[in-house]
Amino acid sequence: MKRQRGIGSALVVVLGLGGSLLAPPAVADGPRAPQIDWGTCPDDVVAEAAPTELQCGTVSVPVDHADPGSARIDLMISRLASTNPDKRRGTLMLNPGGPGGSGLALPALLVARGLPAGVLDGYDLIGMDTRGIGHSAPVSCGLTPDGPYIANIPPYAVDDAAVTAQAKVAERVADQCADHDTGGLLRHLTTANTARDLDRIRAALGEEKTSYLGYSYGTALGAAYASMFPERSDRIVLDSNIGDTHLDRDGMRRYALGMEQSFPDFAKWAAARHDSYGLGRTPAQVRATYLALAERLDKAPVAGFDGSLLRLSTFAHLYKKMQYPKLAQQWQTLADGDGTAARRLLSQNSAAGGVPSSFDNSLSVFLAVTCNDIKWPENVDTYRSGVAEDRRRYPLLGAATANITPCAFWPHAPAEPPVAIDDDGPRNVLLVQNLRDPATPHLGGKMLRQKFADRSRLLSVDDGGHGAYVLGDNPCALNTATRFLVEGQLPDKDTVCPAG
Template identity: 35%
Template structure:
């Protein structure tokens, strides 16, 4: 709650910000996109967007359907859900992602020593979190309480290729919590560096203006009563012991938002041809959200990749497991402008990371 209040304070700190905030919306970002198209002298816009960029692309097709050319939406959300609903819906797939990681880690018990069965690995994580709730873990000159540890776990569990890095990080944090003199492993060190960087506050502020300004009022559907968040956290713990407290918490400043948007949220629903991609095990924006958008974009085709990932296209170029049939479909669409004849399900290549 303190972090949310601080982010809200930063947004309202200056008078000029207060004047601009009512106009900080995805609708105006889409208008900016169309202004760029016009400035380039193009009749139509071709576009690839991932995550929020995918939601933004869907909005563009709604606002400027005749200007949309080859539009690709990678990892999108249910356009009818509020921001708080979207956060809460991630809890179950996040726990499933952690289950998959725990199973992998148990197979490499000799390397990481976190448990020889998935339940034992899970118990190690829960013990770490419970202990950090009482006494933050001191490592790398930083003290990490349970909320920050949950956030770190979420960042790692998004991609199956991160399984070794997550196992190394949990091993390091478990040793640090036991009072052993350990140095942060490289992946944890990078996250600690970001956590302590002055840029982090600006990054949070930039995302907040759209998170709180979009998808309805008040403030993107975030409750204003702190008791609501507490009750949701308590209810979530039985089925979502690791991530329930994170996704049900007041993680955004929207409950303290003082500015009402100038326009209502846009309802998505059109026949514009669109190519959609979604990982079935995406635990950042769950698969069901993409299905909801797919039903509303009746001219769309959906390519499903059966992997744990946030983002499908071009994964090989990022050093992750490639999804060749998805890459081919996107490249063919960009080249010729022809959608696949039907929805596709693609297999990833080489999906098991090594320790």
């Protein structure tokens, strides 16, 4: 998942063109001698990774895997090599989520967050910008932070008219993406093609197999790789699962379920600090404060900060407990109607300027992958009905995540069916899932557990927030996943880690 205006890494929708429905072959290059010339990483990666020093290199892949002789693009990958050859067992590919998240500096981020030495000794950590992202043939829809499309979750629709209005915006954005796709790469951004790229990278590294650690959307990519190349997958850890190898409309709507399940953690925290923040003396009162403030901002925004942005910002701040104080301050400012402070909040939460940027690149990739992976409904009435239903069952965010997206008007139809989970393979998939995750609710882990069947085990963590292994602070989750990566010990049965 990716963050826009302080929002978290979410997921979205599809539609469009023609193309063969015959799947390109899952076969990639076999093991051979390493082919990558390692060197210094780009300056922005060096700065983000500091003080950890990474090496970077490129791997050439076909734009269209169904036509290996077609044009090619270079994918940039990074490496933090094992410093203990006696304990090294292979490569651990990493993905931070999105789709649209840059992962070149991810090895350094995990080191900074305390990735255990056993993993650092056992693996070369491989980060990457997947196709279309950052330093790997970046795509652009020409989106700007001051435009009508600012996040991968649509705006909250207060009524049917709001859905109709959003449909016009969504159609313009889809057309804009088509107009900017001068290189023809956009239609080839799919989870299946990215999984094929992973296998090209594995081969270029000279490895017979690769291990993998993916977060959020990275679980969809990892599930696709483990299903398309089961015998080339080594130890697979999927953390914060979206429930399949792609994001569909049901998956998007599950964000609202996640917010309902994670919001009580913040409400309890805020209620215990009522004397400081004044948001309510009980969790129920904090929830009532949120609903009332959002409705008030729907009618009378404060310096451009409306109810939709409040809901989206609140959702994003539930990703990590360390963000709770900032969220409480934001509510205070908006409740006081302080326009000056609200404008400062907006400037902090959005990028300045009106030119394509990493904001544009991230959202463009998010749209392309989610819209290309699977066909989404085209009828606006379908979204109106979903919005009305989810406004009732998930009042905190449901009328946003059920709203219409550019995928309803996407210029390209899926070129192949989404990758099906393959339960016929090695028993090598560990699913890690917080019980209260705002973006990927626990249901996603249960769904993948059922699909992978005995290939997998589910490690449920009694915690909130997005991301458990290394990114969380639960000792049981850290120890269990590390034991699997280092020693290959998958739990005998599904396990629940108590609160840390």
